[in-house]
Amino acid sequence: MVVFTPSTVVPLAEDESNMNRAQRVHDLGGAFGWGRVPYDPQEEPFHEEWERRVFGMVFQVLPHTAVRPGEFRYALERLAEDDYFAPDGYYGRWRSAMEVLLEEYGHVETGELDGRLGAPSGTSASYRVQSPASVDEKDLPPDSSAPVPEHRTVRRELDRNPGFRIGDRVVATGNTAGGHTRLPDYVRGVSGVVVKIHPAEVLPDSTAHGLGERPQHVVSVAYQARDLWGEGAEEKVVINVDLYENYLQLEAEAQ
Incomplete structure (x- = not known):
């Protein structure tokens, strides 16, 4: 198993x-x-x-904790840096997030898991996790009603058309609300082209914070690798990134 640490990051000049x-x-x-x-x-x-056991435990714990879309991932994002990059890697983060959620939902007391496992007090990641951010609803798109399917899915049927069309040049500028988001930072401010419109889904930037579904159309945007990573990137390589439409603006309007 390969373990990555922040010490391997080499900063670039801003430009x-x-x-x-x-x-x-x-x-x-x-x-x-x-x-x-x-x-x-x-x-x-x-x-x-x-x-293997942690993988199985997650499916037992989440129905009693992270019941909202995006909530488990947001728990991972709130882990302290030392816990996020701990040597136990990917499933270690899953275990830490479960510890956090079990305490936040009141299923165990603070420090109880340390005691049960015979670990020194303060070992659990829940001692160092960031509290959930306070997100102002005014920074999110308006909520809109959409029929909730009988089967479990994040997809929703909207009675409005997408705000973009295939071929539009767009720039990702949001979310500015803080907290959880599915917008990867490396595409912010970079021009791309809409290549596909997917069905609408609930917005995890909102659901992870218990602020309603606020469903959005999902837009696939194609980026040239060299626009993202400069002249050192591979030539003629295109990266398609699926983004919620509220993250996007037409390029002409973003300037």
Whole structure:
């Protein structure tokens, strides 16, 4: 298992690329200095037996804690840097997020898990986690009613057309509300082209904070790699990123 640490990040000059602006510990997509992502097609899905158990436990814990779309991911995002980059890696973060949610939902008392496991007091990630951000509803798009399907899904049917069309040049500028977002920082402010319109989905920037569904159409935007990462990027490589439409503006209106 490869463990990445913040010490491997090499900062760029501000004008060299769009990759050095990651504002949150989890927002590493496109961030400079992390090297190639190792890939082994023969790699096992779990490196240790405890990882397999954590994977199974998540599906037992989440129905009693993170019941809103985006809530579990937001718990991961709020972990302290030392916990997020701990040597136990991906499933270690899942375990830490479960500890946080179990305490925040009142299923266990603060420090109870440390005691049960015989760990020193203060070991649990819940001691260091950031509190949920206070998000002002005025910074989110208006809520709109949409029929809720009988089966479990985040998709919704909207009675309005998407705000963009295929071929539009757009720039991602939101979310400015703080808290949880699905907008990767490396595409902010970069011009791209709409290539597909997906069905609408509930907005996790809102649902993760218990502020309603506020469903949005999902827009697939194509970015040229060199627009994102400068002349050192591979030529003629295009990156498609699915974004909620409230993140976007027409390029002509964003200038």
